[in-house]
Amino acid sequence: MTGTTPKIRIRDLHKSFGTKKVLDGVSMDVAQGTSFVVIGGSGSGKSVLLRCILGLITPDSGIIEIDGENVLEAPEKRREKLRSEIGMLFQNAALFDSLTVWENVTFGLLALHKITRKNARGHAGTILAQVGLDPSVGDLYPSELSGGMQKRVGLARAIAAQPNILFFDEPTTGLDPIMGAVIDGLIVDCVKKLGSTAIAITHDMASAQRIGDEAAMLYKGKLIWQGPASSLMNSGNPYVDQFTHGRREGPISMELRR
Amino acid sequence: MDMVLDLVARLGRATLSLIRAAGALALFAASGLSHIVRPPFYGRVFLSTFLETGFFSLPVVALTALFSGGVIALQSYTGFAQYHAQSAIAGIVVLAVTRELGPVLAGLMVAGRVGAAMAAQIGTMRVTDQIDALTTLSTNPMKYLVAPRLLAGLIALPLLVLVADILGVAGGFTVAVVKLGFSAPAYITATLNSLKTIDVTVGLVKAALFGFLIALMGCYYGYNSKGGAEGVGSATTAAVVAASIMLLAFDYLLTDLFFSQ
Numbered sequence A: 001m002t003g004t005t006p007k008i009r010i011r012d013l014h015k016s017f018g019t020k021k022v023l024d025g026v027s028m029d030v031a032q033g034t035s036f037v038v039i040g041g042s043g044s045g046k047s048v049l050l051r052c053i054l055g056l057i058t059p060d061s062g063i064i065e066i067d068g069e070n071v072l073e074a075p076e077k078r079r080e081k082l083r084s085e086i087g088m089l090f091q092n093a094a095l096f097d098s099l100t101v102w103e104n105v106t107f108g109l110l111a112l113h114k115i116t117r118k119n120a121r122g123h124a125g126t127i128l129a130q131v132g133l134d135p136s137v138g139d140l141y142p143s144e145l146s147g148g149m150q151k152r153v154g155l156a157r158a159i160a161a162q163p164n165i166l167f168f169d170e171p172t173t174g175l176d177p178i179m180g181a182v183i184d185g186l187i188v189d190c191v192k193k194l195g196s197t198a199i200a201i202t203h204d205m206a207s208a209q210r211i212g213d214e215a216a217m218l219y220k221g222k223l224i225w226q227g228p229a230s231s232l233m234n235s236g237n238p239y240v241d242q243f244t245h246g247r248r249e250g251p252i253s254m255e256l257r258r
Numbered sequence B: 001m002d003m004v005l006d007l008v009a010r011l012g013r014a015t016l017s018l019i020r021a022a023g024a025l026a027l028f029a030a031s032g033l034s035h036i037v038r039p040p041f042y043g044r045v046f047l048s049t050f051l052e053t054g055f056f057s058l059p060v061v062a063l064t065a066l067f068s069g070g071v072i073a074l075q076s077y078t079g080f081a082q083y084h085a086q087s088a089i090a091g092i093v094v095l096a097v098t099r100e101l102g103p104v105l106a107g108l109m110v111a112g113r114v115g116a117a118m119a120a121q122i123g124t125m126r127v128t129d130q131i132d133a134l135t136t137l138s139t140n141p142m143k144y145l146v147a148p149r150l151l152a153g154l155i156a157l158p159l160l161v162l163v164a165d166i167l168g169v170a171g172g173f174t175v176a177v178v179k180l181g182f183s184a185p186a187y188i189t190a191t192l193n194s195l196k197t198i199d200v201t202v203g204l205v206k207a208a209l210f211g212f213l214i215a216l217m218g219c220y221y222g223y224n225s226k227g228g229a230e231g232v233g234s235a236t237t238a239a240v241v242a243a244s245i246m247l248l249a250f251d252y253l254l255t256d257l258f259f260s261q
Helices: A046-054 A076-083 A101-105 A107-111 A117-130 A135-139 A147-159 A177-194 A205-211 A229-234 A238-245 B002-037 B043-055 B058-081 B086-127 B130-136 B141-179 B184-194 B197-223 B228-259
Strands: A008-017 A020-030 A035-039 A061-066 A086-089 A165-169 A197-202 A214-219 A222-228
Touching: A008 A046, A020 A046, A020 A061, A020 A214, A020 A222, A035 A046, A035 A205, A035 A229, A035 A238, A046 A061, A046 A086, A046 A165, A046 A197, A046 B130, A086 A147, A086 B130, A101 A107, A101 A117, A101 A135, A101 A147, A107 A117, A117 A135, A117 A147, A147 A165, A147 A177, A165 A177, A177 A197, A177 A205, A197 A205, A205 A229, A214 A229, A214 A238, A222 A229, A222 A238, A229 A238, B002 B141, B002 B197, B043 B086, B043 B141, B058 B086, B058 B141, B086 B130, B086 B141, B086 B184, B086 B197, B086 B228, B130 B141, B141 B184, B141 B197, B197 B228
Parallel strands: A035 A197, A035 A214, A086 A165, A165 A197
Antiparallel strands: A008 A020, A008 A061, A214 A222
């Protein structure tokens, strides 16, 4: 393995559901330690892309490599190991509503036997503090929390096992702009602190620029543009420009009928 | 001609999708069962499901059994009195309760109570990404969610049926003694004489199978639910309906297997 091996390498990834092509030949490289933002409209296949890398969805064809190792061809045990090195923040946090916050946060650590149940409560407090929550929140249930707090707990759960890859599925969706900025700030802090490689998918431009180093746009199952996140608003690509500026007129026509 | 072809094609498609569904269910059941015996085990999940299935179903199962036993005594009295065969009532109650009413009524009650709850809970976890979250946190959802529930159903229902058997007979006894004027010692002697180990055993075997089926249907429909609140709702309905029908069908098959000569 050389220093130039990308942390995540994807080649010609295809996935269809029935007759609908969701991913139509996606290729991308994410370098070690960078934050990669994928933008795209609703239903453009962003979530499916993340789920393919996580192994929650099996692609029809293509290559997904983590540290040069083809995930799709790895035996199940090895895939579980690779998956355990990825932390994921789900769109609606996806907290386990039958468990308390501290049980949620330490769930992965307990599953991997990295801590004992006895120490878990205290450890959860430390992780909660990292996302700006009071340790006493640990005793509440997810339904007792606001949307922003749920996102924070989801983030705490994702970083608890100190994964070297982090995925964020629309981290700011459903939050007010200030809370969105706060969550973005936490995400950047966590990624930096852990030295992780991150992929975030979003359609919030402010968030994309705050989180991302690199950015790409997914449109109709293909990556149609890639470049530094700072040039998102003036990419020169008519598709990206229409999307980032939210114009009604342009090459992208909204499909309102299926 | 076209119409005939169309009809055949439709029939073929329906058959294929039925076979596909049966295959998917069988694979799901096999996977769930295999996770029961392979570590890690989730004792905490098992205990809470077991408590919910077994202990908290006790009141509804107990009341159902008590009244059913009473009804059997009352009905058979009306029928048998015409032939002066009232003395057979104790035997009829024991037979009906241990062989059929205990397992079937307890099963149907638990299907409505616990099967529905399992489908709703797992279905909600599915549509809110909680099942995917389990996978990302190094936890196999089949092992964490499904296996403990299957095991809880398998163990809890026989215990419930044992209680239902006792209370069903007690219901018959109460009606016979208080309302129909039987002598208590005579009724008890008649009950003990007609109580057969095989009847109780087969009833408990049925119960174990029913418990498994109820949990399986709840988990299967919940696990495969999609499309938000509506999807969870239809998964819950489907789980209870499927469990009830399968329970009655397997009840017939087992009865045929054990009791028909």
